[in-house]
Amino acid sequence: MKRFLLLLPFIFLLGCSLPEISDVIPPVTVVMYPYEGAVISQNVQITVQASDETGLSKVWYYVDGVKKEEKTAAPYTFTLDISGLTKKVNHVIQSAAQDKDGNIGYSPVVNFIVADSPDITPPSVVITNPQGGQVVEGIVNIIAHAEDERSVQKVAFFIDGDSVGATSAYPYMYNWNTEGYSDSTSHTIYAKAFDSGGNSAISPVITVTVYPRTGPAGDTTPPSALFLYPITGTTVQGTIQVSVDLSDNRGVSQAEFYVDGQLTESADNPDSPWIYNWDTSSKADSSAHSLYVKAYDEAGNVGTTGLLIVTVQ
Ligand SMILES: [Ca+2]
Ligand SMILES: [Ca+2]
Ligand SMILES: [Ca+2]
Known part of the structure; x- marks a missing residue:
């Protein structure tokens, strides 16, 4: 008994010096669909994303504060x-x-509205990257732009007619790994958009060629650049986060942001999306201004976004 009592302080010290490493970081979760402002016409699929650095035990959701x-x-x-x-x-x-x-x-809250009539108008969808006829290699960011007068529920991607993935997250994107495809072969890509009323639509089909990896060593594929924000035709104010999706078969080495044709910002080895805080105050005259981004790769190929027009207030 005496010996045990003598040991007690040591046991106590041992307990203090090896504290349990407890996880105090809550999971991160977000509702991907419905998105903010969605108009829902029938029962739809809710898509939730959740992650935790040590592992999730469960995920649930509330509608109007009621646990489901x-x-x-x-x-x-x-x-x-x-x-x-x-x-x-x-x-x-x-x-x-x-x-x-x-x-x-907890996720941010998302507001949606239930429509009082069926949705009878299908969505529209186009592939904005890659371009038809383009030569591609490695991982290709296939990007679709879809619109609906109520809400786009999801966009599915098809390679050579086979469904390869679907997403409810905007921008609608699928990373296509071309590694398993033979050199110099042509492949078709299209996207199919679904609205919240059971309607769907298919984009025009584009055809691309997988880069001949056994062919010329030189990189002749220009980068692609696509504005994610702002949206053309909208009005902006103050400092806004310009966001541009950049991709290239070998990597984008430089990006340049132009306002009314004048170089306004550039970045070496930019991340994608490239995000730039643009202070619009010097352009705040309620008039329209043109924006575009140029993306360069190491070989000097250059790709540009289309012209995007915003009104600065
Ligand atoms: Ca955690
Ligand atoms: Ca619709
Ligand atoms: Ca390139």
Whole structure:
């Protein structure tokens, strides 16, 4: 007994010197669909993303503050039943995720409206990257632009007629790994957009050629650059975050941002998306201004965005 008592302080010290490393970081979660302002015409799929640095135990969601279904494994998709929801008024959806140590993270709230009539107008969709006829290599960012008068629920991507993936996250993008394809072969790409009323539409089909990796060593493929923000035709004010998707078969080595044809900002080895805080105050005269971005690769090939027009207030 005496010997045990003598040991007690050591056991106590041991306990103090080896504290349990506890996880205090809550998961991060976001509702991907519906998105803010979506107009829902029928029961749709809710898409939630959640992650945690040590692992999730469950994910659930609320509609108008009422807890709904929960799931303990990905994919975190649920059916949004609109039958009990008042039409033409604002509703709120929010997701929550719990990690294995009980920390809970909540998503930003997303507002949506339930329509009082069926959606009979299909969405529209086009592939904005790559361009038809382009030669591609490595990982290709296939980007689609889809619109609907109510809301786009998701966009699915097809290579050679086979569905390869779908997303509800804007910008609608699929990273296509061309490694498994033979050199100098042609492949078709199209996207299919679904609205929240059960309508769908298919983009025009584009054809690209996978780069002949056994062919010439020189890089002749220009980078591509695509504005994610701002949106052409809109009015902006103050300092805005210009966001540009950049991609290249070998990597974009430099990006340049032009306002009314004048170089305004540049970056070496920019990230994609390239985000630049543009202070519009010197252009704040309620008139339209043109923006474009040039992207260069190491071989000197250059790609540009189209001209984007914004009104600065
Ligand atoms: Ca955690
Ligand atoms: Ca529609
Ligand atoms: Ca290139």
